[in-house]
Amino acid sequence: MRPSLALALLATTFQTLTSPASAAFDCKKAQIAGFEYDLSPLAHDIFLVTNTSTPPSTSSVKYAINPCMPLQPMPDSVPKLDRCPENSWVCRSVTYVKDSVPRLEEVGSVxxxxxxxxxxxxxxxxxxxxxxxxxxxxxxxxxxQAKWSTDIKFVCNRSAKNDDLPKLVAYKDGLLELEWAVPAACALGDDGKDDGGKDKSPGDGGKDGNSDEGDDEGGSGFFATVFTLLVSVFILYLVLGVMYNYLVVRAHGLDLIPNRAFWREFPYLCADFAQHIWDTVSGRRRGGYSVV
Structure with a gap:
């Protein structure tokens, strides 16, 4: 072999071995839209199992999933044809159980x-x-002639736990769809910020730090509660009063209104009270006797 050809082959081999495309997937520093995520808490094999009654047997579909690396090899005791294929990150197997005897029908890498x-x-x-x-x-x-594939939708959820299992959305035409809501799906440095980028602090209920707005809402909420309570009590008073007058007093028509005489005089009482307040504020009301 000529030296120039040998050097060219050596250079090609070195370039292939050091190419970024061959670099291992870094689950701890995953890059998404220019932001960094740490998915390493999920770097272990997890299993989802769904059982369906298919008389005269029961079908059991099992998914083995690892989002960070290929699945761990199965023990040698498992026949090679029954194992998940090598280099599988997500594996699907279907087992039928009849008379307590399992029979593996399908296994493949999704x-x-x-x-x-x-x-x-x-x-x-x-x-x-x-x-x-x-x-x-x-x-x-x-x-x-169908390409199997997996689509996992990760959702940032800090109230969940990283050991929570993903949710099976669908498996159709070889496409496995999962949804996984975990804290690991939150960007690094994202300490509880909402979608608008505003900080959420424990004392402001997730707002952007405007305490005046919170005070205004608290005040209006108090008066709204009091008003609702008064209206509810008044309605209850009317209902109970009408029922009492109808069932006990045997009243009819306008006489069903509880304390009818009081409500008939109520507008005049309000007018007299308003006039009294106005006279006091304007200084027209003086002490002593008034001229008759």
Whole structure:
């Protein structure tokens, strides 16, 4: 072999080995829309199992999932044909149980085929704000001219736990759709900010620090509560009074109104009270006797 050809082959091999495309997926420093996420708390195999009655048997569908790396190899005691394919990140298996005897009918990779396969991360909505949702996508094996694949929708949820399981949304035509709401889906440095980028502090109920606005809302809420209470009491008074007059007093017509004489004089009492207040404020009301 000529030296120039040998050097060229050596350079090509070195470039292939050091190419960024061959770099391992860094789950701890995942980049999404220019922001960094730490998905490493999810770097372990998890399992979702759904059981369906299919007389005379029961079908059990099991999903093994690891969003950070290929699944751990199955023990050698499991027959090779019954194992999840090597380099699988998401594996689907279907088992039928009849008379307590399980029979594996299907097993295949829904994400991951070769060592070079890596997931793609894409924000649900484009923008300058830190994505609160993003998709984890990866292709799997080819089965009967259909390409199996996985789409995991990650949702930032700080009130959840990282060991919460994902929710199975659908599996149709080889596409597995999951939704995973966990704190790990929140961008690094995102310490409880809302979608608008305003800080949420424990004392302001998630507002942008405007305490005056909170005080105004608290005051209006108090008066609204008092007004609602008064109206409710008045309605209850009318209902009970009408029932009493009808059932006990045997009244009819306008006589059903409780304390009818008082309500008939009520407008005049209000007018006299208003006149009394006006005379006091304007200085027309003086002490002593008034001329008759």
């Amino acid at each position: 994400a991951g085929v070769s060592k070079s396969d890596q997931p793609t991360l894409q924000a649900t909505a484009e923008g300058s704000e830190k994505p609160r949702e993003f998709h984890w996508k990866m292709d799997g094996v080819q089965v009967d």
